[in-house]
Amino acid sequence: MRVFFTAVPIYGHLLPLIPLAEAAAAAGDEVVVAVPASMTHLVGSVPVHPTGPEADDLLAENDRRTGGADLADLRDIFPIASFFAGARVDLAFDETLARAREFGAEVIVADEYDAVGPMVAATLGVPLVQHAVGLPVSPPPLVPAMAELLAPRYAERGLARPARAALIDPWPPALHCPQWEPSAERLPIRPRAYTGPAPDGAPPLPPPGARSRVLVTLGTVLLDAGMLDAVVDVVAALDHVDVVATVAPGAAHPLADGRDNVHFVGFVPMAQLLAADVSVVVAAGGAGTVLAAMSHGIPMVLWPKGAEKPMNANRVAAAGAGIVVDEPAHSAPAVRALLDDASYRGGAERVAEQIRRAPAPAEVWSALRDRLRS
Numbered sequence: 001m002r003v004f005f006t007a008v009p010i011y012g013h014l015l016p017l018i019p020l021a022e023a024a025a026a027a028g029d030e031v032v033v034a035v036p037a038s039m040t041h042l043v044g045s046v047p048v049h050p051t052g053p054e055a056d057d058l059l060a061e062n063d064r065r066t067g068g069a070d071l072a073d074l075r076d077i078f079p080i081a082s083f084f085a086g087a088r089v090d091l092a093f094d095e096t097l098a099r100a101r102e103f104g105a106e107v108i109v110a111d112e113y114d115a116v117g118p119m120v121a122a123t124l125g126v127p128l129v130q131h132a133v134g135l136p137v138s139p140p141p142l143v144p145a146m147a148e149l150l151a152p153r154y155a156e157r158g159l160a161r162p163a164r165a166a167l168i169d170p171w172p173p174a175l176h177c178p179q180w181e182p183s184a185e186r187l188p189i190r191p192r193a194y195t196g197p198a199p200d201g202a203p204p205l206p207p208p209g210a211r212s213r214v215l216v217t218l219g220t221v222l223l224d225a226g227m228l229d230a231v232v233d234v235v236a237a238l239d240h241v242d243v244v245a246t247v248a249p250g251a252a253h254p255l256a257d258g259r260d261n262v263h264f265v266g267f268v269p270m271a272q273l274l275a276a277d278v279s280v281v282v283a284a285g286g287a288g289t290v291l292a293a294m295s296h297g298i299p300m301v302l303w304p305k306g307a308e309k310p311m312n313a314n315r316v317a318a319a320g321a322g323i324v325v326d327e328p329a330h331s332a333p334a335v336r337a338l339l340d341d342a343s344y345r346g347g348a349e350r351v352a353e354q355i356r357r358a359p360a361p362a363e364v365w366s367a368l369r370d371r372l373r374s
Helices: 011-026 037-042 055-066 078-103 116-124 142-155 225-236 270-274 287-295 309-318 328-340 342-357 361-373
Strands: 002-006 030-035 048-050 107-111 128-131 164-169 186-188 212-217 241-246 262-265 278-283 300-302 322-324
Touching: 002 011, 002 078, 002 116, 011 030, 011 037, 011 107, 011 128, 011 287, 011 361, 030 037, 030 078, 037 048, 055 078, 078 116, 078 142, 107 116, 116 128, 116 142, 164 361, 186 361, 212 225, 212 270, 225 241, 225 262, 225 328, 270 278, 270 287, 278 287, 278 328, 287 300, 287 309, 287 342, 300 309, 300 328, 309 322, 322 328, 322 342, 328 342
Parallel strands: 002 030, 002 107, 030 048, 107 128, 128 164, 164 186, 212 241, 212 278, 241 262, 278 300, 300 322
Antiparallel strands: none
C-alpha cells in the first residue's frame, strides 16, 4: 500500500504522525511524508517529499488576508480558520496533489486540522485517514468557520468533502470531556513523545542534581521571549528548584544564563527532556507537550495561550494532574503545590496508565490496514 502523510507545517501537527508513519513503513508499506523543506529533518528514517510553503510564508499570507489579526485572540475565529482552510489550501494544494499523484498514493493520512490532505484524497478518490493532534478540533467554532471557507474551494474543483475511513486518536479517555463519546471510526493509539533527532551542536542537558527539576516550555509556536522569561524568573526563585527552559525554534533568546539553577536549551526532542528526571512541567498547554508529560506521569502547571490550549489545560486539571494559572506570577506557587502534594503526581500517573494501555502504533496500523481492505 502506498501511504501519503501530510500535515500542517507546524511541529505540533507533524510530530504526532511520525510514529504511525514509522509503523506503516516497518510493516512493508511504501510511505512518504510531505512537509516543507525546513521540516524534513524532523521525520527521521521515513522517506520525505519536500512539499509546500513554509509556515512563515503561510502566516505572512494569512496576515495579508486578515490585516495581521492576532491568531491567539479567540474572540475572532476567522483568522485561525483562514490560516488552515484558506491560505494553506490556496498555497499548498496544487503542489501537494502533484506530489501525491507522482507517488501513486492509495491512502492519505492527514492531521485533523489539515484541510489539504482531505482535498487531495477527494481528488484522487482514495481513502482518507485523519490523525487527531489535540482534542476534537477546537475551539468548537473553528469547525463551521473552516467549513464555510472550504465549501467554495471544493465546489470550484467539482469535489465533495470526503468521509474519513478512520480517526487515529492519541488522547486517553481521562483527558476527553465528560460528555465525550468515541465515534465509530475512532482508533485509539498510544502517543509517543518525540524522540529525535536533535539539531546538530545542541548543548547537552545538565545532569540531574539534588534539586527538583522543572521543565518550562511554551511550545514551538509561541516565540515571545519575554513571556518565557517571565515564567522562568518566578519559578527559578523557588528554593531547591532547577529549571530547564526550552527556546522555541526561530525565537531570539540567548541560551546562556548566569543563574546556576537555570538552563536554557534550544529545540530538544521532548523524550530527551522528560527523561532528565523532570518533576513538574510548566507549559502553554499544547497537545504534544500535554500528552508527553502525561505519558510520563508528570504533573503540569499550565498557562494556556491561544487555540485549543485552554481546553487541554482544563482537561489536565479536571483529571487531577495539574493546575491552570492565568499569569506567570502564579506559576511559582502552583509548582510548589505540585511538588508538595503527591495527589497531583497520582492524577498524572492515572492518566499515564490509560496511555500505556492504548494500542501501540504497529497494532493500530495493522487494524487500519484491515479496515481499509474491507
